[in-house]
Amino acid sequence: MYPFREGYFAVHNGWYVIAFARDLKHELVGRWLLNEPVVLYRREDGQPVALSGLCPHRFFPLAKGRLVGDDIVCGYHGFAFDSGGRCTDIPGQSNIPATCKLRRYPVAEHGIWIWIWPGDPDKADPALLPDLADIGHTADGFIVEPFYEHELKARYQLLNDNLMDLSHLAFLHSSSIGVPENATVIEELTEGPRLLRSRRTMNKTRAPPVVKETQGYDGVVDQTNGMDFHAPGLHAGFAEMRYPDGHERAEEVLRRINVFHAVTPATRNSCYYFFAMASKDTAQIERMREYLKKTVAEDIDASESIEQMLALHGEPQREVVKYSDRNAVRGRMLLQKMMDAESAAAPNAS
C-alpha cells in the first residue's frame, strides 16, 4: 500500500513503542499492532505483558475482560488465560483444547517506553533496541518527559514522511518552530544499519517564534536541527540554537532540546504517536509541554488530511519528488528493504 510496493504494509521484525512505561499499570489496555488486536498489562511483579487481544472463543476483545491476579478472564464467557497466553480455565469443562491459547508478544521496558516486537519471537533481539545514550535519552543532566500520546487516523508512513522531511517546519509550523531556512538549506545525511541520520545547520537565521515566546529572545541565531530514524519505529531528534558570531555571548548555547517521536502502525489506516522531550531545564519542559500541543496538532492534521485524500481520491500513481525529500525517500526505501528481506525469508509475511 502507498507509499510502499503493492502488498507491503509494515516491518514485522522490529521493535515498536506500544506505550509509555509510566502509563502501563496492573490493568488491561487494548491496542492494535500491525492490524492485530493486542492486550497489554503489567503483572503483579511489574513485568509488562502483551498478548493477542482476541479471545479465541468468540473473538470478544480481551481488553474488555478483567485481571484476576495475573490472569485475564474474558468478559464474555469467562475463559481465563495466564500471562504466557496459556488457557487455564474454561468454565463448565475440564478439557482445554490445545488450540485455546493466546499469542504472546516479546516486550521490553527500555527508557521511558514499553516496546513490542510483532514479528518472529526468535528474532526479538534486545540489542536492536535504540541505544539510550545515542538517542540523547541519557545525555548528561537531561530529563526525559513523556508529553503526548495520540492515535492518528492516518497510516503510519505519513507520519514517518513528516518527521523525515523537516522542510515542512518552514510552512506548517511557521508560527512556532519553523524559519524559512528549514526549506532552503539542504541537510546532510548519513546511513547505518537500520538508521538514517539527518543534520541541517542554518546560520544567522531569525530565531523562530518559539524562542521569542518562551525565552524572550528575538534576535539572530545559529541553529542545527537533527533527526535520527531508528527503523522501524523511533525518530530521535534535537534542536540546538547558539548566539551567532559577533554577539556578546557568541557560541553560547541559547537552547538545546531533544525530542523523541515514536510511530507505531496500528491498523492499515491508523497509527500511534508517542511524543517525548528532554531538556536540562524542568521549567522549559513544562512550558514546552503546553507550547508544542499546537505544533503537534498541525502534524496530526496534515497526516490525517492526506489519509482522507487517499481514501476519497484513491492512491496516487506518481508523486512529484523534490530534492529535500531525500531523507524521507531513503526512509521509505529502508523500510521497503526490511520488508523485502522478511518476505524473502517467509513469503506473505508482509
Ligand code: FES
Ligand atoms: S468470547 Fe471469550 S470466553 Fe467467549
Ligand SMILES: [Fe+2]
Ligand atoms: Fe512537524
